[in-house]
Amino acid sequence: MEQEEEKSFKEQRIRSLTNLYYSKPEVQKAIFEFSKSREICPRYFEGFGKRPDMFQYESDIFELAKKGATSFHCSEEIWSDPLTVETGMNEKQLNDLRKGWDLLIDIDSKYIDYSKISAKVIVDFLKFHGIKNFGIKFSGSKGFHIIIPWKAFPKEINGVRTSNMFPEWPRIISRYITEKTKPQLINKIAELTIGTKYVKDFQVHKEVMPDIILVSPRHLFRMPYSLHEKTSMASVVVTESELENFQIKDANPLTTKIRNFMPNSIEGEATRLLVEALDWWKDNKPDDQVSYSEKNNSEKTFEPIKIENLSDTMFPPSIKKILEGVSDGRKRAAFILINFFRSIGLDKSELEKRVYEWNEKNEVPLKQGYIKSQISWSYRNKIVLPPNFNKDYYKGIGIIPTPEELRFKNPVNYMLKQNSPEDKNYNKKTNKFKNKE
Secondary structure (H helix, E strand, O other), X not given: OHHHHHHHHHHHHXXXXXXXXXXXXXXXXXXXXXXXXXXXXXXXXXXXXXXXXXXXXXXXXXXXXXXXXXXXXXXXXXXXXXXXOOOOOOHHHHHHHEEEEOEEEEEOOOOHHXXXXXXXXXXXXXXXXXXXXXXXXXXXXXXXXXXEOHXXXXXEEOOEEHHHOOOHHHHHHHHHHHHHHHHHHHHHHHOXXXXXXXXXXXXXXXXXXXXXXXXXXXXXXXXXXXXXXXOOOEOOEEOHHHXXXXXXXXXXXXXXXXXXXXXXXXXXXXXXXXXXXXXXXXOOOOHHHOOHHHHHOOOOXXXXXXXXXOOHHHOOHHHHHHHOOOOOOHHHXXXXXXXXXXXXXXXXXXXXXXXXXXXXXXXXXXXXXXXXXXXXXXXXXXXXXXXOOXXXXXXXXXXXXXOOHHHOXXXXXXXXXXXXXXXXXXXXXXXXXXXXX
16 A cells, blocks of 8 residues: 555656656757667656657657656667667667667666765776766666767777677676676775665675666667656766765756766777777686686686597587578577587688588578688687577577487587497596597
8 A cells, every 4th residue: 555655656746747847948959869869768657658769859758748758768779760670670680770889887776875986986997998988877766877979989890890799799898897896896885884874785786786687689778867757856967076976856857957968979989998898708708608628627628529520410409400590699600600610629611611601591691701700709719618508599599409409518518429429439427538649
């Protein structure tokens, strides 16, 4: 009953503001200007409106407010035509429509002071990486959003178009920021004591670090100067110097001043951040992507197996299925094949030949520059086993491992057990071949 009364109070409170607030020309202009080339969606207190949608005129904001809209949300992705984006589109279709993406770092916490500390730590980290231009805005509740515009990122790395690497690269950058700033954040929050309200909580970083889940296809975030349903406060833009003393009351929608959330970035100023995040990722991938030596024994290295008279008939069913060509998840499939072929000792020239031949069978082939860069990247690093059968890599590209395959850890284990159980150089206890003289 109390929850229903609180919900009713919050709804009445924000609805008493929406028409007055969203009727302001300066508010309409700020929201409209930021929405350009983005998918937008109004929220009607609890439920969201139709998707995809976009504003045609500044006055659309007020018209939607009169129809019950309480807040407005938009995409991190920048589209050539937001209205043509549809649910169920494959990777190729989305890439063709996507012009770029902004990096949106979401900071949220149970206490606004924790979020302020996290925002300041992350801002300092960005500046250390040469990023001088970024936007900061209050989320409307207890957190902050930090934006690094698409303009700041290189448009290509090693032949790979940056616009096509959403959400992979933003996720990697978010993970990189999370791990690199975590120690300082823990120390800063542990020092925080205001009366008896705050507790020295060494686990609190989990609640205030960038949320990588936010970085997902077509995910929406609250637009600058949109109201927040829980607090009736505005998602106002703040400066770095204002962070330390910022209070929630400073986001009063009736007194707030309009500023531009999108900074005037320098072309490519986030290149160092992206490159260093990708380099860090090579050595800090999840368990299903690290090398055998990293998972089992840092002093040993994984030696590729070698099977005589190798033929496609020996491959696991999932690998055979991938080799027939795929329509979705081509990059994941390329990752699986490259690491599978390296792990079974295929010569580089043969590996390249097979991967390029496979690519031509895909419904929409990957660009050769992308494949070339992935093979080059792989050979600059230790051999990485293909993902285990129980990981989502396979389901993500429409491949369901067979019950027989699931008896084994990954495609390499399958090859070892299924194709060479009687080989005199094969050790059944270790699932490995003995070194041949």
